[in-house]
Amino acid sequence: CPACGGIAGVGAVDVAEQAVGHAGFVGGADAGYSAARWAAEARGEIDAAHAAGLLPVLVGGTGLYLRTLIDGIAPVPPIAPAIRAAIRALPVAEAHALLMLEDPAAAARLAPADTTRVARALEVVRATGRPLALWQQQRVGGIGARVTLAAAVLLPPRDLLMDRIDRRAREMLASGAMEEVAALVARADVPDDAPVRRAIGVAGLIALLAGTLDNEAVISRLQLETRRYAKRQFTWFRNQSPKNWLQTTDSNGATAHIATLLS
Structure with missing residues (x-):
């Protein structure tokens, strides 16, 4: 739920008290953390819960992370550290100008001052020879097809x-x-x-x-x-979010809905 956490959107209320398992993972401040890494760790925790006969309950989030977990992520190969370092060292204006030459569609789509996305698009096309948009047409690793998700x-x-x-x-x-x-x-x-x-x-x-x-x-x-x-x-x-996800402004109603699903 917006700014309060929620694929379930109910926080630490009655539903949380029914939870039979808990999983958490964090990344160090000295390391980057990505939707792909989070989704991989979440999949492991979900599989472990299922193997133990437990019901995993996810509460929280951002659309990108949830979509990555459910639908998967583009299978972009790892970027060579030298390529990444060289691109990340560029001023964003210079990186955007290079992107305009190497992936004009991405350059037109992205804001020239968007440091992170410009660098990502440039490093992908330079390292793989394929624009990021082509990679994004493929998705791997999603759990949506192998779990019953109620949200x-x-x-x-x-x-x-x-x-x-x-x-x-x-x-x-x-x-x-x-x-x-x-x-x-x-x-x-x-x-x-x-x-x-x-x-x-x-x-x-x-x-x-x-x-x-x-x-x-x-x-x-x-x-x-x-x-x-x-x-x-x-x-x-x-x-x-998927059309079959319940959307409500009533926290009690959301709690009752999730409690029914858990019963």
């Missing part, structure tokens, strides 16, 4: 959600978010371009530590960034 999406009223987001931003700072980011910044093994530094709220907290933003400005920035993220989640779940 509910909780789409809470916007005003309620925005209020929760605003309160959560303040709670995060009161609960040690600044100290966590300070520890991150102090780590020599986490470079300035590490993906974790692009996580929502991190840049603002780094600015707070540096004295270039005050506490209220950081909270406002975190609230705004999270609201934008929630809006993107709303859009995906409303328009891109």
